Amino acid sequence: MRIKAIRLSWFRGAADSVSLEPDCKSMVVYGANGSGKSSFTDAVEFVLKGGKIAHLVHEYSGRRQEKAIPNTHKPEGQSVSFSIKFKDDSELKTVVLRDGSFTRSGGETAAMDTWDYGRTVLRQDEVAAFIHQTKGGKYSALLPLLGLQPMEVAAENLRQLARSIEQVSGVRETRVKLDEAQAKRTETFGTDSDAQILARIEDVHGRHCTDKPATKDASSRCKEVSAALDTRITRSSADQRRHIALKDIASLDLEGHVDAMRNACGKLASGAEPLIVERLEVLQRASVFVDRLGDDKDVECPACGQSIAVDAFQAHVDAERERLGEIIGLFDLRKAAIGTLCDTIQSLKSSIGKIDARPWRDEIAKGPLAASLAYLDGIDVQALRASCEEEELKMFEGSLLPLIDVAKAGARDAPPDAQQLWADMQVVLAASTAIAATEQATEVESTETLISFINLLEEGIREEIRLRSRAIIEEISEDLQAMWAILHPGEAIGDVRLYVPEDTDKAIDISLKFHGVEQDSPRLTLSEGHRNSLGLCIFLAMAKREADKDRPLFLDDVVVSLDRGHRGMIAELLEEAFSARQVVILTHDRDWYSELRQQLDGKSWLFKALLPYDTPQRGIRWSHKITTFDDARAQLPDRPDSAGNDARKIMDVELALIAERLGIRLPYLRGDENDKRMAHDFLERLIADGGDRFQRRDKASDPYQAQTDAINKLEEADRLLSSWANRASHTFDLVRPEATKLIDVCAKALECFWCSSCGRGVWFADAEGSEWVQCQCGQVRWRYGRGRGTRVDAGA
Amino acid sequence: MPNDQNWIACRISEAMKRHPSVTSSVSSRMGDLLSTQLSERLLSTTELMSVAKELITDMVSTPPQGVAKR
Numbered sequence: 106m107r108i109k110a111i112r113l114s115w116f117r118g119a120a121d122s123v124s125l126e127p128d129c130k131s132m133v134v135y136g137a138n139g140s141g142k143s144s145f146t147d148a149v150e151f152v153l154k155g156g157k158i159a160h161l162v163h164e165y166s167g168r169r170q171e172k173a174i175p176n177t178h179k180p181e182g183q184s185v186s187f188s189i190k191f192k193d194d195s196e197l198k199t200v201v202l203r204d205g206s207f208t209r210s211g212g213e214t215a216a217m218d219t220w221d222y223g224r225t226v227l228r229q230d231e232v233a234a235f236i237h238q239t240k241g242g243k244y245s246a247l248l249p250l251l252g253l254q255p256m257e258v259a260a261e262n263l264r265q266l267a268r269s270i271e272q273v274s275g276v277r278e279t280r281v282k283l284d285e286a287q288a289k290r291t292e293t294f295g296t297d298s299d300a301q302i303l304a305r306i307e308d309v310h311g312r313h314c315t316d317k318p319a320t321k322d323a324s325s326r327c328k329e330v331s332a333a334l335d336t337r338i339t340r341s342s343a344d345q346r347r348h349i350a351l352k353d354i355a356s357l358d359l360e361g362h363v364d365a366m367r368n369a370c371g372k373l374a375s376g377a378e379p380l381i382v383e384r385l386e387v388l389q390r391a392s393v394f395v396d397r398l399g400d401d402k403d404v405e406c407p408a409c410g411q412s413i414a415v416d417a418f419q420a421h422v423d424a425e426r427e428r429l430g431e432i433i434g435l436f437d438l439r440k441a442a443i444g445t446l447c448d449t450i451q452s453l454k455s456s457i458g459k460i461d462a463r464p465w466r467d468e469i470a471k472g473p474l475a476a477s478l479a480y481l482d483g484i485d486v487q488a489l490r491a492s493c494e495e496e497e498l499k500m501f502e503g504s505l506l507p508l509i510d511v512a513k514a515g516a517r518d519a520p521p522d523a524q525q526l527w528a529d530m531q532v533v534l535a536a537s538t539a540i541a542a543t544e545q546a547t548e549v550e551s552t553e554t555l556i557s558f559i560n561l562l563e564e565g566i567r568e569e570i571r572l573r574s575r576a577i578i579e580e581i582s583e584d585l586q587a588m589w590a591i592l593h594p595g596e597a598i599g600d601v602r603l604y605v606p607e608d609t610d611k612a613i614d615i616s617l618k619f620h621g622v623e624q625d626s627p628r629l630t631l632s633e634g635h636r637n638s639l640g641l642c643i644f645l646a647m648a649k650r651e652a653d654k655d656r657p658l659f660l661d662d663v664v665v666s667l668d669r670g671h672r673g674m675i676a677e678l679l680e681e682a683f684s685a686r687q688v689v690i691l692t693h694d695r696d697w698y699s700e701l702r703q704q705l706d707g708k709s710w711l712f713k714a715l716l717p718y719d720t721p722q723r724g725i726r727w728s729h730k731i732t733t734f735d736d737a738r739a740q741l742p743d744r745p746d747s748a749g750n751d752a753r754k755i756m757d758v759e760l761a762l763i764a765e766r767l768g769i770r771l772p773y774l775r776g777d778e779n780d781k782r783m784a785h786d787f788l789e790r791l792i793a794d795g796g797d798r799f800q801r802r803d804k805a806s807d808p809y810q811a812q813t814d815a816i817n818k819l820e821e822a823d824r825l826l827s828s829w830a831n832r833a834s835h836t837f838d839l840v841r842p843e844a845t846k847l848i849d850v851c852a853k854a855l856e857c858f859w860c861s862s863c864g865r866g867v868w869f870a871d872a873e874g875s876e877w878v879q880c881q882c883g884q885v886r887w888r889y890g891r892g893r894g895t896r897v898d899a900g901a
Numbered sequence: 902m903p904n905d906q907n908w909i910a911c912r913i914s915e916a917m918k919r920h921p922s923v924t925s926s927v928s929s930r931m932g933d934l935l936s937t938q939l940s941e942r943l944l945s946t947t948e949l950m951s952v953a954k955e956l957i958t959d960m961v962s963t964p965p966q967g968v969a970k971r
Contacts, residue, residue: 259940262949266939269946269953419943548961551922555960558923561916562931569908 106215107192107687108657113725115179116187116201117144120724127657127711129192131679131688135698136715137736141725142691146226146661147174148187152197153222156207160230169205178721191215192655220656221249224648229662232640236627240612241424244574247603247613250647251577256570257611261423263563267556274552279545281441286542293535299543306330306536309529313337327537334530341523343464348519350462352527354512357453359505362446363498369439370495373432388429391422443493446501451486453505465515474511477504571605577650578603578613584646584682591678592638592671597621598631601639615639634666641675649682657687664697672697676704684709695733696758703762707865707881734852737844745844749833752848753826756784756855763787763858766868767878768889769794784830788823788854792816798888799857799867809886815857822854860884909935926959 107129113119118141125134125145136142150158151174161173175185185201189212197212223246235246248254271277294302303323310317310326313333338349426433457466457478470478480500489497519527582602589601600618616623619630627639641663648658664672672694679688684706692698702712714728717739728735737751764771764787771782771790791799795816800809829847833839839847858867860880867887872879879886913928913935934952938944944952 255940258943259935262939262944265944265949266952266956269949270957273950273953274957551960552957554920554922555927555956558916558920558927559931559956561919562912562935565912565915 107655109190109192111145111148111189113144113148113187115176115183115185117147117174118718118725119144120176120722123725127689129687130709130711132711133690133698133701134713134715135692135695135733137717138693139718140715141718142715143661144725146228146659146691149659150222150226152217153220153225155218167205171205174201176721176724224250224651225656226659227644227663229665232637232663235643236615236636236640240606240614243613244611250650251574253570253573256566260563260566263559267559270552270556276549276552279549283542283546283549286538289535290539293531302536302539305532309532324540327533327540330533334526334533338526345520345523346461347465348516348523349527350456350459351465351512351516352519353456354509355516357449357509359449359501359509362449363501366442366446367498369442373435373439388425392426443490447486447490450484454481469511474507477508480504575605578605581646581650584649585642588642588645588678588682591681592642592674634668637666638671654685657689659689661691662693664694673700676701699758699762703766707869734848737848741841741844745841746833746837746839748844749830749839749847752851753784753830756826756851759855760784760787767887784826785823788819792819801885818854818857822850825850906936924960927956930956930959
């Protein structure tokens, strides 16, 4: 939907009500730095980004940018607002409230809040932003354009779903336990098969459960044996029970678990960055926090209080989780190692605390290991699960391992009966674990299959995304190459294209040939100017793919680092590729503005100039003229020299362009001297030719008359430029009345070439074949070509 | 993709060939999910957990089927 007008009121640089009125046409707006032209772009961005203007976001702008959006001198009682009127006369009205929040009404048909900012607005500081982004950033920027957002969402949901299944089922932890059970089985039964293990249980059952018939169920059989063994142990002598308790203590592999813990910490530390454990903790909590944010639009940074869009925060947390995926695995391993170690210490505490082990414990408490016992009693296992460092590990080795060693020594001379009972108990425990593990293994395999199935679906979708991305990117690349060729004809930088890197997910990059050599990134060889030019082409190539061809484009000061040659080609590019689109160009480049006025088709383009910014109370103001002498006038009070100098510069540029459009022939000069001609050179020729070539009539029925009055104005301008403007440039002694008159005379001289009736330049249309050009209504005309009086130049 | 039932059925069918032990309930539920909520927006942790539980139940409560229903 094209835009008819944007009206601002106390919004950014605007004071009371100022309107940009392209009236659904394309438009070029000139304004010196600080004149307020970007305030109109800000209004558009405000709508497209739901109340945010990216270049205003900083720590002083306020949570909702309430300190940056209103005019600093807004009177009490006035409201900050803007409205955007569309082609169908619907109007989107936005009122920004004191706290930066806003209300919006109207303009539903345009659905402007659904427009993609990246294909609608390009600002000076964003021109090369795409090029400077990471491959992932480029992918994200292009994603809306690729139309693959739902697939990307599906793939991401599948990835998260696989993780959720892992989490809900505890499959990873169960797999670790299964591995431990397998180790225990191997330790107890070696390579015995299931049948051999069942036979051993049968044997133990036969010896301890003589009163019970053997059940078929192995698990029940184990329970029966275990109960029988407990009874036997209870009925054993105190010495036997003590030995069994000591064997329990002696069998704890504390040393192995301390080593495992140290190993896990070492792996984490070797591949990690500083404070990685703390950072991963924060990241995991941030991840939970992000999930709970729901539909909130903003989140405040807990550190600086700055408001961040939830989307951006979520994307960042996800990207960090992705980047740190391997380390997160090590982190989980470390947590598992801590868990096992804590379980072992808990077992040690409970085994030593058993009534059967009390005599042994009392004995130890009197000896050199009394402090170790006291240390063990004082360990808070829950606290240990939260934090276990090297210091603790050393304490375990120094204090707890000696306790286990003493238990091992004490268990060595156990009576045969006690040894057999303990061995049978271990067989039953190991067999129970093995049986349970077999059942769990089936569940784990089932869950792992489910996860693998979901991962496969995700992979399939991502592959489809890659295929479709490549196809669309090829199309964009074709446009990109065509646009680059217009801006850089005959240059040795070519074959510019976007590409999806092989074997990389969610990534897009730019390649080109620099003097025939393939380059993987423009950042390797391109100058800043070329990068900006490329950035502009990429934006336009993306914008060209916009399905709604009636949406406008805003180009805000995008040619800052382009030289005159390349800048001049932009008009051609816009005319060629975007003649059917509404384009709003805002620029502070006076020369380019003048060039565009001459180059772009006046039927579909409007030209407006802003006055230099005066005070916040007066706000943004339009010049009533399309030329740019208002800049010069603004300098009259303080710097009349500069005002005069500016007037001369404007005349140099404007007259060069007029001379070109009117086919004025000038003597050939060697080299780039042709580009250094000044206003006087053009005026001299225009005055000489204009006597019989420049004509005017007041009514269509009147005959054309020579423009004597116009020639007089040109002569007066030429005279003053030669004397006063040169003084402004060289001796700096031009006084204000002189500068004022110089500007007025120059402005009047230029106005001669524009029709006072239809407002078009005298070169607007062909008239009477190739002999004449004229304004739209035909009131003024100029004869060019090989007509009477034409001089043959070439050194004439 | 999201509303392309054939495309989704095809993806599920291919994945089933690689994992024939996946049950018909799982394949059916995944087909429904992919054409609706999974491709509409990013699900919250709670929602994902809920779907995960349903899929785990589907996986153990019905016999495997080699071909997707959809």
